[in-house]
Amino acid sequence: MKDFNVRDQVARAAVELFAEKGYATTSVQEVVERAGVTKGAMYHYYRSKDDLLFGIYERMLTLQREHLDEIIARGLPTAEALRMACIDVIETSIDSLQEGTVFFRSVHMLSPERQREVTRRRREYNDAFATLVRNGQREGLYRDDIPIAVLVANFFSDIHYLSNWYKPGGTESQTEVAEQITDLFLKGIAAT
Amino acid sequence: MKDFNVRDQVARAAVELFAEKGYATTSVQEVVERAGVTKGAMYHYYRSKDDLLFGIYERMLTLQREHLDEIIARGLPTAEALRMACIDVIETSIDSLQEGTVFFRSVHMLSPERQREVTRRRREYNDAFATLVRNGQREGLYRDDIPIAVLVANFFSDIHYLSNWYKPGGTESQTEVAEQITDLFLKGIAAT
DNA sequence: GGAGCGAAACCGACCGCTCGGTATGTTAGC
DNA sequence: GCTAACATACCGAGCGGTCGGTTTCGCTCC
Incomplete structure (x- = not known):
């Protein structure tokens, strides 16, 4: 039994380095060195550098989609579900701060087809989220004097921005921050 | 009399291309071709590709700082000033959507010293903005149960995110959107 | 006003280097 | 002995930047 898995080690090193210094300025050589393997080993498991990057998107998109679906499936009242x-x-994003950094910074480095797939899946997530807000509007919970796209963007921007300022190990736990940001958002969109 | 200025043409082309396809994947050759000049001409005015990128940051930072200082200098009541x-x-950011795209996506492509300068100047802006919020807290206008850093980040995230979803020429004018986002933010931080 | 001239503006071929990817060789397990 | 899992040396393309040369500009002085 081996004490480490080449695939995962490489993926981990890739996330770290892409977050630290950007996809374009990180060479495959650097990735494999940090992972403690050789280029040959890496190219045995991945077909290209692009695969390394796309893997990050794949994991993030799948993870967040699953979480959202699971919450919606519970059939809770809209306010609770939202x-x-x-x-x-937010908590998930804090758990994956490095992935988030890469996620929002390097979409344009993916191949065109994969860019389109990422966009498509993000839109799906966006729509599912927007539906929650829309339901809340119908129930009179949230204001409807502002386009729903703006309301949703207002929240997604926080997710996006997290990796730019939140430092783990600070005075605030991720749960605290998650609740604070959520509170600010919900206060903003609450029906007057 | 020449009908165009090499410096400006190059800068314009650089912004466009960096926003479209990213700094790293844009070659100097592409920039000069779009600008309608040669590489020799470009390197006569700029010392490096990095200069091209830094110019974007320089302009944005200066512009926004001037605007904020001017508003603060008016000595209006806190709520109005904020x-x-x-x-x-927000309006300024919409005017410079492409610059914004580059601004938030490519900091890590700058030379380390310049990265530090950008960070420094952004922090200055951040602090000036935070002071406004702090004053409002003291006056009892805004809630103080959430760290000021979170309050400020909650707004900056919107600026950051703008270039990811706002499409000019849509149904909403930039003024409308600016007012909507501002309203959401202020509602969120209002004292209960 | 135009000849002369130094400096600034500009051209474009070229160079050194890095990087993603590959091809061929080697080892280990079944 | 065959296959999956690696290792290593190498390639060719593309890049940022340079450098010697040429054109244009601005000004002076006759």
């Missing part, structure tokens, strides 16, 4: 979805996605 | 600062920075 609150839960917000807190969960 | 509202005005928010709307202004």
Whole structure:
């Protein structure tokens, strides 16, 4: 039994380095060195550098989609479901801060087809989230004097921005921050 | 009399291309071709590709800092000043959507010293903005149960995210969007 | 006003280097 | 002895930047 798995080690090293210094300025050589393997080993498991990058998107998209679907499937009241979805996605994003850095910074480095797939899946997530808000509007919970796209963007921007300022190990736990941001968002969109 | 200025043409082309396909994947050759000049001409005015990128940051940082200082200097009541600062920075950001795309995506491509300068100047802006919020807290206008850093990040995230979803020429004018986002933010931080 | 001239503006071929990817060789397990 | 899992040396393309040369500009002085 081997004490480490080449695939995972490479993926881990890739995330770290792409987050630290960017996809384009990180060479495959650097990745394999940090992973403690050789280029040959890496290219045995991945077909290209692009695969390394796309893997990050794949994992993030799948993970967040699953979480959201699971929460929606519970059939909770809209307000509870939305609150839960917000807190969960923030916490998840904090768990994957490095992935988030790469995610939002390097889409344009993917191959065109993969860019389109990422866009498509993000839109799906966006739509599912927007539906929650829309339901809340119908129930009179949230204001409808502002386009729903703006409301949703207002929340997604926080997710996006997290990796730019949140430092783990600070005075605030991720749960605290998640609740604070969610609270700010919900206060903003609450019906007057 | 020449009908165009090499410096500006190159800068314009650089912004466009860096926003479209990223700094790293844009070659100097592409930039000069779009600008309609030669590499020799470009390197006569700029010392490096990095200069091209830094110019974008320089302009954005200076512009936004001037705007904020000007608003603060008016000595308006806190609530008015903050509202005005928010709307202004959103409008300005919409005016410079492409610059914004590059600004938030390519910091890590700058030379280390320049990265540090950008960070420094952004922090200055951040602090000036935070002071406004802090004043509002003291006056009892805004909630103080959430760390000020979170409050500020909650707004900056919107600026950051703008270039990811706002499409000019849509149904909403930039003024409308600026007011909507500002309103969401201010509702969120209002004292209960 | 135009000849002369130094400096600035500009051209484009070229260079050194890095990087993603490959091809061929070697080892280990079944 | 066959296959999957690696290792290593290498290639060719593309890149940022340079450098010697040429053109244009601006000004002076007759």
